[in-house]
Amino acid sequence: MSAVVTVSPDRAALVAETADRLSGLLVELIAEQGHATVALTGGSVGIELLAALVGREIDWQHVHVTWSDERYVPADSPDRNALQARDALLDRVPIPAANVHELPADDGTPLEEAAAAGTALLRGLGTIDLTLLGMGPDAHIASLFPGLPGVHEAGVAVIAVTDSPKPPPARLSFTVGAINASDRVWLVVAGADKADAVALVRGGAAAELAPAGTARGTRETLMLLDAEAAALLEESGR
Template identity: 45%
Template sequence: MTIEIFDSANDLALAVSRQLAARVQSVAAAGRTPRLVLTGGTIATRIYGRLSGENADWRVAEYWWGDERFVPEGHEDRNDRQAREGFLDRLGVPDEHVHAMPAHGCDLSMADAADAYAKTLPEDPFDVVLLGVGPDAHIASLFPGHPQVHETERLAVEVFDSPKPPPERISLTYPALNHTRATWFVVSGADKAEAVAKAMTGTPIDEAPAAGARGLEETVWFLDTAAASRLPR
């Protein structure tokens, strides 16, 4: 596990955008299709806004999401809309490379929608899974005390009672999130400091789901000084 701490959220976002570009370039140069799992949230918006066609060809990568709000397609709450507006559309990523989760109104139950999404996941590991962390130490839509944190068979699950709105969501599970070469946590703000400390000091996943996520080859915590303020010295 590696920890990188930055003076500000802007510095963090710039560093992650550069490292993500370098990773996409290196994977593509090795003759593979870069496969990325995206996250949502404020810091993700800052990262996406700093991605540029000058430092990587984002069109060659494929994209999935760690979780999604089960609201209609194009709704402002959807993580895929945030990413499309942030960089996917701007940088010309082909629609066939964008694997959005099913939306409300797709004529599938949430359970069937989750299972359908699981079938889109690649057999080979992802190259990078980006994860935000909530103040309660949740990741994707795996929340403390919820049964989804103990799922070991299904790769994607339905969530009906998210403690933060909207309540209905679809989320990847640990078997999917951890099937990745690299896990990158991106966390900003003092309100996340306690959650970061819990996740990094062995708190059980029932209390801190972020503690259960890790990459096969690397796990990196990208933090600003506020988010890192409760870490042991």
């Protein structure tokens, strides 16, 4: 399913508009099926988006969350996406602890074993209603980086990443298959430093060059941009 592109005038508007869209989706899903399951993302825009959900009329008792990737560091490390999400949102809303499904933290378990545990966790959650993704200036998503073999990993849902070009090097990440098994995939991207990557993705670059171009939801795929990130897109090419 081809991504639908929307452009907000600036970063603040992107965060506010995406928060409106997300809170509306959660309310709709809970009304229709009794629950909603979302894979969160890290990064500055992702965390700003979570903070913007505080105070919204969402029945958090019926929301489940996990993460599309995680840094393999101790549970109390400030590098953990989960810890940042707790500070921004999860510790500020009445979501049950049992509804927060963190990918494993580094407790001495070998990374490959942690990835297998992450795969089991994800499969136990069933269908993900929405996977949120950021995108790096190199067009990476989750911890799937250009030129690394993880973008082609098949047969599992969560992989071990040992050589991330961004620190820390050890990470856990959804595979492309896990991302694309989600009903909806939203890429939320802001900043002039992402404009080249956005253009690369929209131009149909190969997965090895632009992993973000592989992301597809089974029901919906959105690329939510601010004007700076969309600066290199021509109107006809959006």
